[in-house]
Amino acid sequence: MENRFINGPAGRFIFLAIFVFSFALNAQEKDSQKGQNTGDGLSFQIQKIQKLYANGKNIKNNWLAFELIDANYYFAASIFAKRHLIANGEHNDIFEEALEKIVVKTGVEVFADLPEDILTKAKGPTLALVLGLRKFREKRYQESLKALEIIPAHHRFGPEALLISGTIYNLQGMQNKAIDLYRTCHRTATYAANKSKHEKLERYYSLISEFCLIHTARMEYKNKQYDKSLMLYDDIDKNSYQWPYILLEKAWGQYQSQDYNRTLGLLVTYKSPLLDSYFFPEAELLTALSYFKLCLYDDALQIIDNYYADYRPKSESLKLTLAKLAKEKNGFLATIFKQRSEKEDLGPFISKLATQIRKEVKFNLDLLTLRRAQDEIQAFNSWPNSMVKYLLIGEIQDMANYLEHGLNQYVASKFYKFINDVHKFSYELFNIKLEILSKKRGLIYSNLKLVADRARGSEINVKRKSTQHFWDFRGGFWADELGEYSFGLKSNCQEIGIKNAQGDKQ
């Protein structure tokens, strides 16, 4: 009987009706998830949120947070999540998952205003990360370690927690613990990056993995294990966002290993048009130091003179421009989004520094978060007037202002750091100049001179390890050679006596 009913025309009709109904329901759910109005009426989810909020004293903050997360309003969800945490303290696993989602989408800044006792009381990896980062920022390292230790290595925030803990031990000089943590961090972050389905998440884990590797290389450098350090740096891919920055660190490693030709080769990479926006006063100093160590005093003096002729006047001009920008509200941030020609009109270095900042992960993440907050405000503006609407708009606007101010400060700090670096290394270059003059005077007093006036490069002066090949780059892609250069200069440090007019050595 049942079979006949199902197989008959009525059964087919019922199946069709169920299919159409479920399709319509699905479509409605999708619309409501986006939190948009469908046709003339409000979306189901918005109504639900408004109803939940209209409960007065019996508002279920956690329910509101869940509903807002379902509707992809993460900033709004954070408001009720915080209220729930303040009211209840401890929370269950489902709420912990919601907190994770909020932090992934908005960053830890949304929980910046939560009191410390709430963060300590509410056990869970997400708030432990928030607390750990806060303590790290305040340089209260033991408290940071204590907060982070509850995050398991294979948790979503595990690699980041390992990176922070490793860095703390590194800064405190506890090398073995730091190396262990960095190693685990590199392994888990690489695994997570390979498993990630979203591009941004993959980039986040890849970045952590690279940082753990770079920090280990830095630790080896600090321990004067320069060869080990350089080998670790070589593991960083050239496509990495960090690669242009580690060129300078690698150059220091080569310099400390007394391979001044490799140092100069690495530093000359910054002259490539591809790395045009990466310019560091410290690279100029290291170039001068390398020439100095090779006793090529005139070359070193040339670098110093160029620095004084180029960097110093431009940095003075930049200082004046920054003073003007400081008077405008979020003036530094606005500069980043100006047209190239406008930036060049503003002053020297602005355009290149802006390009450099725009490529930074921190800046891009914060900017994305700011855009998300602004999008949420825009979405809530289309809601019908209600208490919850104005509450959400007001609070999210405060968060957006905070984020925007933070970004502006970040850009300003980058600009001012550059100016400070120019001045700092100007002083150091002056020291090298004095040293060169002193050496030259010493030679004259001793009636000596250096073996050659000007060194010429030669292949035979290039030091090579088993892992370093001599590329001829014939038929290769031009960008492959970046970071592989080496000069072939012979050391000019041999001193010889000056012959007098009769040809006798004195």
Next chain:
Amino acid sequence: MKTIFYASLILLALSSCFIATVFSDEKAEAKVNYKYKKYERFDLGNLEVQGNVIAPGDLSVKERERRTFNRSLFSRGNFDDESRKDVLDLR
């Protein structure tokens, strides 16, 4: 009565004489001029100093190379600040 009058006249005359003498002495003291020798010659070589000589008689300088002062040029000891910044700039 007359005797007293004459006696007081005599006393007055005597006291005025005394005062005049005192003032005239002060004026005389103020006018004292000290005179110094316009030229005096000291022959240091001829001076004799009594005592025992404890320092060596000849002055000797040890020959050494000219000292060169090396300035401490900039050198990177670590990248700790960069590592800390990496953590803070991750988010």
